[in-house]
Amino acid sequence: MKTITALNYDASSTRWLHIKQENKLFKNKLEFLFFSFFFFFFFFNRIHTAYKLLIKVSENLTKKNVTFFPISQMGILRTKQTLSFLILLNFSSLVFTTDNTNVVYKGCSEQKLGQQSSVNLQTLLSSLVAASGQKTFAATTTGDGQNAVTGVYQCRGDLSASDCYLCISKIPSKISKLCGDVAAARIQLNGCYLRYEVVGFRQVPQTQLLYKVCGSKKVNDGVGFEAKRDSAFGMVENGVKSGNLFYTGSYSSLYVLGQCESSLGNDDCGNCVKSAEEQAKLECGDSISAQIYLFSCFISYSFYPNGVSTTSSSSGSGGNPHTERTVALAVGGVAAFGFLIVCLMFLKSVLKKRNHGKY
DSSP states (O other), X not given: OHHHHHHHHHHHHHHHHHHHHHHHHHHHHHHHHHHHHHHHHHHHHHHHHHHHHHHHHHHHHTOOEEEEOOBTTBOOOOXXXXXXXXXXXXXXXXXXXXXXXXXXXXXXXXXXXXXXXXXXHHHHHHHHHHHTTTOSEEEEEESSGGGOEEEEEEEOTTOOHHHHHHHXXXXXXXXXXXXXXXXXXXXEESSEEEEEEETTOOOOOTTOEEEEEEOSSBOOGGGOHHHHHHHHHHHHXXXXXXXXXXXXXXXXXXXXXXXXXXXXOHHHHHHHHHHHHHHHHHHHTTBSEEEEEESSEEEEEEEOTTOOSOOOTTOSSXXXXXXXXXHHXXXXXXXXXXXXXXXXXXXXXXXXXXXXXXX
């Protein structure tokens, strides 16, 4: 009797242990699936972001021919050594983020601000940042007499007010870091710019060339590049005059963008953009891409000799839909493969635990 009781007890105890072990495995599986699900989407998002980052870096690496031009008395990188150093700094920043707040170029005067003008500048910057949450362009003056400071900001025409605010709000700290307490400065980011100056500071012509970037790769004109570029430039020139001083579009695989400062009239904007186009031809020639920044307007273009899957003369983004779909498929495949490997490893672990439970 005792032996039977002992056997029944051992059997019950063993069964209870197995049930407890199975329930524990089931609980771990739920937890693992939950974290695997979270990891999958996190991994997919990081890979996709990293791929877009690498694409952006590669695009910037092709733009090697960079030149700064002085704005009146604003000492903008007068030596090649200084320029090279800034390019390295910008590239280091680009490695970590490629958004609208990346610095394109800076212009800083050599003249310093007086104490009262410095106070007025801080008030001015705060006012401009606050306004950027409501509109994409504003100009204002703070202070009186010789201590007054005037400032202007503008965001790219395709940015919303909230994105404009995020862009402009980064500039005050960049002014402090890149220029210091100077009488005039201009900071151009990818998505916006802000400039200020003390009253009476020497003015600059609207069509003064401030900055250029020419793609290092050249185009074989056997594809009719010059004719396509001239046609696209004509679209930009007409577009800015009839489209709120901003235009983006494409023509035969050549993507273009142009924008004028909102203080300009339509005709002045058209003339400014035309000057920028002439500078692009003169400075960049048959480069596959270019960015030209004048004092009151800028243009950019990128040419895809092999074509893109879809083109539109009024494209708002200037992106390559075929490339984006290819990226999505490639990244999805990589993420799915990685997730499959993790699942197989988990399955192997579960089977091992179950085999151990039989002993």
